[in-house]
Amino acid sequence: MRIRFITIIFSFLVIFIGSSFSVNALEYFDTTDISKGLVHVSYDGGGKVKLIIEKEGKKYTYDVNSSGLKESFPFQLGNGNYKISLYKNTSGSSYKLVQAKSVNVEIKDMNQVYLNSIQNVNWGIDSKAVLKAVELTKDEKDLKKKAETLWDFMVKNNAYDYTKLSTLTSGYIPIIDKTLEEKKGICYDFTSLYAAMLRSQGIPAKLVKGYAPKNAAGYHSWNEVYDANQNKWVVIDTTYDIQVFSKKFISMLKKNEDYNMTYEY
Secondary structure (H helix, E strand, O other): OOEEEOOOOOOOEEOOOOOOOOOOOOOOEEOOOHHHOEEEEOOOOOOOEEEEEEEOOEEEEEEEOOOOOOEEEEOOOOOEEEEEEEEEEEEOOEEEEEEEEEEEEOOOOHHHHHHOOEOOEOOOOOOHHHHHHHHHHOOOOOHHHHHHHHHHHHHHOOEEOOOOHHHOOOOOOOOHHHHHHHOEEOHHHHHHHHHHHHHHOOOOEEEEEEEOOOOEEEEEEEEEEEEOOOOEEEEEOHHHHHHHOOOOOOOOEEOHHHOEEEEEO
């Protein structure tokens, strides 16, 4: 079975507008957790705002809340010098630079990056999804078995929503407690929920976007989970498993070569 997932693609033209604004007037970036691989961003100027985080020619672009809510974003491109830039939409596809900053990132253990709460894997100790993860794994000490227990819960208690994607707008961000409550969603919802539950239990987990032609049609999302015993990342695709588990035997672990990463968080 193939999973329908049509990505909402956007592009924008960045236009630098003179000196009518100051890039240093206010500080929108909080880098106090840089050693954990995080930058916190708060912007309360309203409008459509984008954040670009780039290193050595590679970049990640995010839509940012513009009402002052603090959001966290990862430095997932390894140690080194990053440039973080905040842009505000002026009209159409034109944006002006609000603030830019260069930071040097040094993280002792890059796996720490995939334990954090970030914009699209947003969790806290009081999240209902996290409390559920605690409940399900409270008697288990082995991290691999914790991952298996949470995968089993995901697969047996959720359903793919074939109509949701057509209702979404660009910049959609999953809410883990909503997915937990509704017990349905798209691949982005499931990978965010599973990653959050794993991270809350001390298991590094990536939310990955890209293509998996054998298991999904179009743009897709899955998880990569760190197996400490084997010192490697393994692929887990809860969305595929949710759709087929009642029809055939499935293995939790997928073949890495069947999945092609575009972005990871």
